[in-house]
Amino acid sequence: MEKQRLSDWLPTTNKEVKIRGWDALDVILFSGDAYVDHPSFGPAVIGRILESYGLRVAIVPQPSVHDDLQDFTKLGRPKLFFGVTGGCMDPMVSNYTASKKRRDKDAYTPNGDKGFRPDYATSVYSKILKEKFPDVPVLIGGIEASLRRVTHYDYWSDKLMPTILETSKADMLVYGMGEQPLREVVKLLQKGVPFSSLRTIPQTAFLVHGDERIPKNKNWEDVEIYPHEVCLRNKKKFAANFKVVEQESNKIQAKRIFQGVNQKTLVINPPYPTMTEDEIDASFDLPYTRLPHPKYNKRGPIPAFEMIKFSINIHRGCFGGCSFCTISAHQGKFIASRSQESILKEVDKVANMPDFKGYLSDIGGPSANMYQMKGKIQSICDKCVAPSCISPVICSNLDTSHKPLTTLYQEVDKHPKVKKSFIGSGIRHDMLVPEFNKNADPKELDAYTEEVMTKHVSGRLKVAPEHTSDPVLKLMRKPSFKYFHKFKERFDKINLKHGLKQQLIPYFISNHPACELEDMANLAAETKDMGFQLEQVQGFTPTPMTVATVIYYSGYHPYTLKPTRTPKSKKEKDQQHRFFFWYKKENQNWIKNTLFNLGRKDLAEKLVPSTQNKNWQRVPTRKVKNTFDDAIPSGKRMGKSKPKGRKKRR
Structure with missing residues (x-):
């Protein structure tokens, strides 16, 4: 194997951006995980996919939220959008045990060190970016965004929470595997379509304010579920919502879902068809180094990477x-x-x-x-x-x-x-x-x-x-x-x-x-x-x-x-x-x-x-774990403090 250069990874600093000879970036990604350039780590996959479309992409892994927030501004303003993910696991699962005690280790951080990922990371990162760059679109994705796309119960706060689009202030949410919707997002943006007009892309969700029109699509049927405010008052209606969401998420010909939330309307577009063999091959065949970024060489091994290396x-x-x-x-x-x-x-x-x-x-x-x-x-x-x-x-x-x-x-x-x-x-x-x-x-x-x-x-x-x-x-x-x-x-x-x-x-x-x-x-x-x-x-x-x-x-x-x-x-x-x-x-x-x-x-x-x-x-069976099944990078069902599995919690 040829010796790898720093430029073989997506850039993470201004110095690395300059090594590539770039004077500006199209997309900047923020992730709750350390940067491992491997097809089992979602942030790397998204970065490589965007790169394959000819975009100049950088990634800011585990930005600090405890100082002057310079990690959020150091790379400047991207031309197209910010992308945000909490990481390969829901941050609350990464940070807490089933008994709600803070974990001693974070499998997606060098040396397993804790404290590098905030609770509810997607919302935290997104809100900071909207405050610093209010006119730059923020697109959220990954398992945290995907599983929190509608009104949901949050075990750690013991309460119902609205769609993460409401708490994060993000402009768009991509749920599920991101390759197909991102391809369409980039295609339309490159044609000059404003980000605010991207309203009919499958497998995306967004909020429509009261004075806005909900976009029409003659190819989709619509279904409305109980509003967030009704769910707060009526647990049975909250339960009834889930049947609709689960069925529509797993249908070939799914309906578009509407839900009211705080005088806005959540719109969840139907998913894309299952990826073809050529599409999934293309994702795995991208030029990954298959290694953590060299910046971590002196900080210790990343447990989740060591497990699936x-x-x-x-x-x-x-x-x-x-x-x-x-x-x-x-x-x-x-x-x-x-x-x-x-x-x-x-x-x-x-x-x-x-x-x-x-x-x-x-x-x-x-x-x-x-x-x-x-x-x-x-x-x-x-x-x-x-x-x-x-x-x-x-x-x-x-x-x-x-x-x-x-x-x-x-x-x-x-x-x-x-x-x-x-x-x-x-x-x-x-x-x-x-x-x-x-x-x-x-x-x-x-x-x-x-x-x-x-x-x-x-x-x-x-x-x-x-x-x-x-x-x-x-x-x-x-x-x-x-x-x-x-x-x-x-x-x-x-x-x-x-x-x-x-x-x-x-x-x-x-x-x-x-x-x-x-x-x-x-x-x-x-x-x-x-x-x-x-x-x-x-x-x-x-x-x-x-x-x-x-x-x-x-x-x-x-x-x-x-x-x-x-x-x-x-x-x-x-x-x-x-x-x-x-x-x-x-x-x-x-x-x-x-x-x-x-x-x-x-x-x-x-x-x-x-x-x-x-x-x-x-x-020896599993220790008390969570049930986020695709939290293990290799997609295994994970119990879900494993550095596991799914593959994917099981």
Whole structure:
């Protein structure tokens, strides 16, 4: 690999701008993350996309908001607009734990140092820019803007907040993946169209003041949801809004959404169609250095980068639609897959990095095994309004063949410098069970499972059944736990066949809506019976734009509007969590007494029998994390203090 020069990165200072010979900038980006020039980091992708359109682009990573605010003025005034993002994770998730305690580390900052990203960073940055440059348009995007585009519940302040366009004072919001709307924004601006006239670009949102006309578009139908002020007074109407927003966000032919807020009208234009293979390839094939900016060389490694440094993201999107997950709200439910050629080209680039030792840490995405999966008959998908393609059952129109993925793994492993490629993203185990995935050829499913277990796992395979209670799983949009049993049977057979000692690592969530104390006791007892001794559990964290969060705040399921309870008090959460530690002596009397009071002496005997069995498999599951699924740079489902995953929180 050729030695890289400072000018290989997007400029971050006036000195770097001058190195490129520029006397002015077209776009200046502000990000809550440190600048890592890698296709898994959104700010870098946006910068490279804009650069590919011939624009002169600079980026100001983690500007200081504690001094004279010179970071916001040092590069001057851009010709077209400022772009603002809070980073690859919602800043509140980056800054706080599920118990609302400030985190000790920030995975997207050198050395994991905290304090470089303000709370609600997108709004903070945008308001400063509007104060300093009131006549320069500000365009916001990224996961924070995307998930806060309508009235939403903010867990950390424990209140409903209006669209982030209102709090940030920004001129336009791009939601979801930004490549397609930005292409149109730049195209029109270069033609001389004023920024204020950009009102009919798909996948954008903006506010219309009372005296302005809402632009017409004969190609779109419109739908109006309850105003922000009504939501503040009526939790059921707030819940009802979410059904509309989620369905329209995941439709091929979506409606334009209107919402009143403070005597203005929020307009959310329908999304673009799913990116084609050529479009997503073009995004990943841009000239990234794949490295952090040299300015960080003396500050220490960036944890999020170190985690995905030798990983390959092969697709975007997730059709699981899990109730606690934000991936589909940001990346969409339809899968955009890269071509095998583009992926292998990136593998070659990674393999030739100076410090590559022969091991790829992950070939995955928000979910590891959704590559190249889509509807068999597109016209059926065009009419679909279901938020999930695999809940409550797998859609008969969904092609769930794992053969393209198995073939891809085998092609990657043919590279002479690749000793082993791991699958670090979470695998949808239910899709590998023929009893659940009736669309697929059982032989293909077994071939994929065997390929993964024998060649792409280092002792442990991560899967996410999430719970054992069918009512809770139904609300989660996850399949019955019986399919986890079925998968474990197949897993054990392959272990035996090849003389392996692979471990199955199941992930579970406590405190989820509809989950009662007895459900957690059942979960603990059933996993104990299976030989698992769970050491840690993920606590449900309400994050904007999920079914579970709407239920948490409002008490109503947005699709049925029926009352649905959620554990909310610290006492309830601690009690649910405690069942995972049935093997600790200090918990045993409490477990017995609690289950006796619930009339479940049978469960008490299972969890705390008179003679303890010591032969349990100790399984480290996720620590208490958040559920922003695409927060991990590689797109993995992330629990979402991982420096993870989705891919994408899960």
